[in-house]
Amino acid sequence: xxxxxxxxxxxxxxGGSLRLSCVASGFxxxxxxxxxxxxxxxxxxxxxxxxxxxxxxTYYADSVKGRFTISRDNAKxxxxxxxxxxxxxxxxxxxxxxxxxxxxxxxxxxxxxxGQGTQVTVSS
Numbered sequence: 027x028x029x030x031x032x033x034x035x036x037x038x039x040x041g042g043s044l045r046l047s048c049v050a051s052g053f054x055x056x057x058x059x060x061x062x063x064x065x066x067x068x069x070x071x072x073x074x075x076x077x078x079x080x081x082x083x084t085y086y087a088d089s090v091k092g093r094f095t096i097s098r099d100n101a102k103x104x105x106x107x108x109x110x111x112x113x114x115x116x117x118x119x120x121x122x123x124x125x126x127x128x129x130x131x132x133x134x135x136x137x138x139x140x141g142q143g144t145q146v147t148v149s150s
Contacts, residue, residue, distance in 0.1 A: 028052040028139045030122045035144030042112050046144060048105040048122030053139075056080075056100035059125040061135055062107045064118035064146075074120070075107065076129050085131060090116075112148045119143040 034046040046062070062074040075096040076085045084096050095108040105122055126138035 028124065030124065030139060030141035032120065032122050032141045032144040035120060035146045037147040037149065038112055039150050040113055040148055042148070043108070043110045044112065044146060046107040046109065046120055046122075046146075048141060050103045050105065050122070050124070053124065055098075055103040059129045059135070060098060060105045061123045061125060061129075061137065062096060062105075063121045063123050063137070063140070064116075065121070065143075066115075066118040071121075072118070073135060076125070076135055077105070078129065085129070109146070112146075114148045116146060117148050118146060120146050 029051045030048055032048045038044055056079060059076055059078050061076045063071050064074050065071045074087055074090055077096045077098055081098045093111045097106045121143045122141040123137040124139040126136045129135050
């Protein structure tokens with residue numbers, strides 16, 4: 027059974043930082059591109075970042091480019107999202123997601139499994 031469990035969310039002031047983690051199980055983690063997706067209240071899901079299997083290629087939405095960094099540890103089945111210079115508009119539920127196939131931009135990523143999400147709130 028595929029499981030994705032996120033952690034690391036919380037409340038932070040604008041300009042602050044958070045590091046999200048996702049532990050994966052039930053599949054060969056190192057064989058799949060992985061992603062972070064977020065959903066703000068009243069809005070649809072928004073793709074945030076994708077990382078390829080080996081971690082050598084990363085992709086970011088324009089809204090987070092230069093502020094967020096995605097990484098992975100294939101030995102520990104862990105996916106990370108380092109978020110710096112956080113803004114109120116980054117407030118959302120953040121999901122770790124497994125891509126169903128290789129990510130080929132500019133096509134949109136497709137997912138087959140999601141975690142339960144971790145809440146990030148940026149507010150003064």
